[in-house]
Amino acid sequence: KAGVTQTPRYLIKTRGQQVTLSCSPISGHRSVSWYQQTPGQGLQFLFEYFSETQRNKGNFPGRFSGRQFSNSRSEMNVSTLELGDSALYLCASSVEDTQYFGPGTRLTVL
Amino acid sequence: SQQGEEDPQALSIQEGENATMNCSYKTSINNLQWYRQNSGRGLVHLILIRSNEREKHSGRLRVTLDTSKKSSSLLITASRAADTASYFCATDGQTGANNLFFGTGTRLTVIP
Numbered sequence: 319k320a321g322v323t324q325t326p327r328y329l330i331k332t333r334g335q336q337v338t339l340s341c342s343p344i345s346g347h348r349s350v351s352w353y354q355q356t357p358g359q360g361l362q363f364l365f366e367y368f369s370e371t372q373r374n375k376g377n378f379p380g381r382f383s384g385r386q387f388s389n390s391r392s393e394m395n396v397s398t399l400e401l402g403d404s405a406l407y408l409c410a411s412s413v414e415d416t417q418y419f420g421p422g423t424r425l426t427v428l
Numbered sequence: 429s430q431q432g433e434e435d436p437q438a439l440s441i442q443e444g445e446n447a448t449m450n451c452s453y454k455t456s457i458n459n460l461q462w463y464r465q466n467s468g469r470g471l472v473h474l475i476l477i478r479s480n481e482r483e484k485h486s487g488r489l490r491v492t493l494d495t496s497k498k499s500s501s502l503l504i505t506a507s508r509a510a511d512t513a514s515y516f517c518a519t520d521g522q523t524g525a526n527n528l529f530f531g532t533g534t535r536l537t538v539i540p
Contacts, residue, residue: 322470349526361516361530374527406468412526415459419471
């Protein structure tokens with residue numbers, strides 16, 4: 319099976335802009351989770367979607383949002399970008415208790 | 429924060445030696461997982477150990493879990509240069525398997 323794919327791989331934005339990141343899970347996986355990784359805060363859970371519904375949410379401001387489509391593909395959106403949003407954004411799809419991660423999207427906010 | 433901590437933060441060894449990394453966490457768990465990350469790329473799942481298990485093996489990997497001490501260790505035997513990476517433990521915190529809490533990571537360097 320193909321692994322988790324994320325697009326784009328790299329992104330440069332300026333403060334105040336918004337961005338949409340995409341994640342395609344492994345075929346058959348219905349759960350998609352998103353994480354933010356920064357040098358200062360490490361890996362932090364953003365939210366999880368299952369069958370098009372947000373099932374869990376981490377402690378991030380409302381500027382961070384997501385959605386899941388009927389084919390399990392997921393998008394996350396960050397509005398009004400801040401410098402501190404520069405990070406590696408990882409998505410993971412899961413079956414049972416194991417999460418399989420994509421290669422990540424490296425977002426740089428200037 | 430439910431994030432765990434890993435010890436040491438960085439480890440440098442010669443090829444062929446064993447590498448041991450430790451992870452401590454704060455809350456009760458259903459399971460604990462170890463992941464590897466190469467140079468800011470995606471995470472690769474290594475092994476999952478459930479709360480009712482004490483030890484698990486996978487190839488050159490050996491994981492132990494002590495729920496009374498809320499700690500786990502990852503042993504990589506006969507290390508190779510290709511094992512150079514950051515290693516993270518992740519727990520589910522009993523909130524659900526798809527909401528993982530990650531440790532701070534150990535940066536392992538294996539010198540050829």
